[in-house]
Amino acid sequence: MKFDDIQANLLKTIANLDGVPQGAVNIRIDGSPALRHSSPNIQIIPKQDKPGFDLEVAPGTKGETVHVPVILTKSGLTDMVYNTFIIGEAADVTIIAGCGIHNSSHMNSQHDGIHEFILYPHSKLRYVEKHYGEGSGQGKKILNPTTTVQVAEGATIEMEMVQIAGVDDAVRTTTVHIQEKGYVKMIERLLTHGDQHAESHVEMHIDGPGGSGQVLSRSVAKENSEQVFRAALIGKADCAGHVECDSIIMDHSKIRAIPQLVAEDANAVLTHEAAIGRIAGEQLIKLMSLGLTEQQAIDTIIEGFLR
């Protein structure tokens, strides 16, 4: 399998891939599967009734990494895909996903991924998803991921969702259910600029006793961009949940942060912290006094903040 330069660059950016990776892999290019490999412990099977796959990690699998990036280089395309990830009992794996769009035309490119994660008891998953868009055309780069996560007893998922550049429009919807002693940590990092618009709606249900969940969001809005972050924690048992959103607002951007706590059990402990603010003048002055220009100081602060 050879990738052209645009494809190779997108794959490198979203999944840190140089060529074809080891282990199980599924690379989707322009609406169709381009490369698919299973490993002895990780099976990737195409869905029969709709585009997408079922990825099944055998119980007890340890330390494997799967890459499942999607790239779009043809404009005027709306790619819709349904993927199911099943993590077997006591497995411990990493999944690197991500979507990169190159669009230099006047037509929109859109990818809507519908992802379902099913974690069996005591399994552990680290999931990393990067969104990235490039290309100078008028056509918009649109991403609308919908994700549902089922976390069984004692299972753990750490999700890291990153969107740093080039995506014009994104609406992310994530619904999580956590059973007894399950644990979820969701980290979102977002930077918007120009006229970009990004929304994230998270609903985290902590259904089982001893369950815990965290939603952490760090974002920067520049120029005329707009962001909406809505995270609801619903505690239905003796559980712990925390939402934190921290944003830097610049120029003429707008940010709406709406943390919501719903407790349906007297032993649920739910907390939230939200902060939106400009870069502090003192921070800029400090870095400038070390020789950076104002612009370099701003870039350094943002880069650190989103790291």
Place this chain on the structure above:
Amino acid sequence: MLRLENLTMVVENNQGENREIIRDINAEFEAGKVYGITGPNGGGKTSLAKLIMGIYMPSQGRIYLQDQDITPLSISERARLGIIYAFQQPPRFKGLTVKDLLNIARPGIDNLHLRSTLRDVGLCPEDYMDRDVGPGLSGGEMKRIEMAQTLAREAVISIMDEPEAGVDLWTIQKLIAVIVGKYKKNPRLTTIIITHNENMLHICDEVLVLESGMLVHRGTPEKIWPHIRDEIECKMKEQCSGEVAYEIR
């Protein structure tokens, strides 16, 4: 050499009235010397340092660095010409590490230098190098990291604003030794230490006393210290209506 000429800074207070917080200051700071600036709280020490760094702009007067008029220059430009100011209250950065800041202070700093700099301010490199300079650090730790940046930069003009504040006694002794070893003996560098600490003042070649925005005394620490002592005693007497609460040696 740094020279201040008729430096004055006026600010507007809440009532909209003008107030001079720095009043007609003339001073020279030579290379190869360590200067101390002291004086009562609110005397204008930090404001003077910020004027030199370009953080504040004077209402009148000029600032010269090696005979170049730097009064119109920005903070970044002055930094690049060789001025650094270690903040009295250093700001915090979420996501930037100690190592990041030292790398900015001294681009391309090698690992050995980085570690020795941290040790100079009493921080164990292993524990601190990758720490976030965010809300997780104590006030004293922030001050030491601020000093580490100043040491790493080795600027021609270093201004340290109360480097000992909030720092434990053991580290103060260490800092004093480092300042003596690194700055006092270097004929290229000018060091200005704003301090309330007697031991710090005693390593200075010259001490300046700022009060109400004015330079009221200037001289060797041996000459200046008795003045300061007497004045503290006078103030005590005033405040305690003649009753001296405790003796000052």
